[in-house]
Amino acid sequence: MVKTNHLHQNDSELYHDPVSYRQLVGRLLYLTNTRLDITFVVQQLMQFMVVPTVLHHKAMTRVLRYIKGTPGQGLLYSPTSTIQIKGFSDSDWATCPDTRKSISGYSMFLGDSLVSWKSKKQNTVSRSSSEAEYRALAIASCEIQWLIYLLNDFQVLYKHPALLYCDNNSARYIAANAVFHECTKHVEIDCHVIRERLNNKLLHLLPISTSAQVADIMTKPLEPTLFKNNLSKLGVINIHLPA
Known part of the structure; x- marks a missing residue:
């Protein structure tokens, strides 16, 4: 999500196909069960399910491009974690x-x-x-x-x-x-x-x-470098990238 952009109601003209917007947001919401990296932005997109605008759809398209570019990204669970x-x-x-x-x-x-x-x-x-x-x-x-x-x-x-x-x-x-x-x-x-x-x-x-x-990472959009640093601390890795 672009850090300087703050989505809000009536920020642009209405999107021509609100039904498809709602369907895509619903699919993204389901994906947050495993992809924590999109949790915040999906929460933001959900605020505009009733009357989405062109900018809201543009922000959602950015999320879709991000997901397409990181198909191997997910949480890595250690077999030796302590019970803490x-x-x-x-x-x-x-x-x-x-x-x-x-x-x-x-x-x-x-x-x-x-x-x-x-x-x-x-x-x-x-x-x-x-x-x-x-x-x-x-x-x-x-x-x-x-x-x-x-x-x-x-x-x-x-x-x-x-x-x-x-x-x-x-x-x-x-x-x-x-x-x-x-x-x-x-x-x-x-x-x-x-x-x-x-x-x-x-x-x-x-x-x-x-x-x-x-x-x-759950409360605000971050700069790309800080975003990636937070993901690594949360245990998110991309299996398609070299270690």
């Missing part, structure tokens, strides 16, 4: 030009293998970047708890805390602060969600630099 859940949570504040809602994204690893990922527009508008990050943390913590339940259902005992990385200092401070004050009262439910999991030792909330935040 690691999560990376991120958000892009007020990124939607139509609603000013933020985008939440997370990447969940079991050892060195990526097993779960998501890119989703938040349900409500956040009044600060910290609030947007905190809502993303709450969603990521719920995913961690579900993965632990899933491991237990598979008779894989998982007792030590998972690791959740966040690059926003304010969000981590709010999670550690037991006192609610006026500026956080409107996100009190999300505060309780993440604090309950922290107090129960379900997870540890750890800092990470923005440059090492691999969940960035």
Whole structure:
């Protein structure tokens, strides 16, 4: 996805065949089950299923060209990964030009293998970047708890805390602060969600630099070099290219 282009409603004339646009987006959505590299852009294209424009179709065509050029690209799972859940949570504040809602994204690893990922527009508008990050943390913590339940259902005992990385200092401070004050009262439910999991030792909330935040690829378009670096960190390889 072109980093400088921000898709929005009524950004150009209407596309002449909206039915084919919806069909293609539906196929791309199915493909995100294995191709995490298109998760964010498909989430963006889905916002315009009702009234797609020429620019929306152009952006989708770019995705199709990318997929055609990388048929051998996918996740590589190591046979020697440890049983340790690691999560990376991120958000892009007020990124939607139509609603000013933020985008939440997370990447969940079991050892060195990526097993779960998501890119989703938040349900409500956040009044600060910290609030947007905190809502993303709450969603990521719920995913961690579900993965632990899933491991237990598979008779894989998982007792030590998972690791959740966040690059926003304010969000981590709010999670550690037991006192609610006026500026956080409107996100009190999300505060309780993440604090309950922290107090129960379900997870540890750890800092990470923005440059090492691999969940960035789920929340915003990236420059080609940074995009490829993130893919390699997520365990994505192209079997058609030399090692």
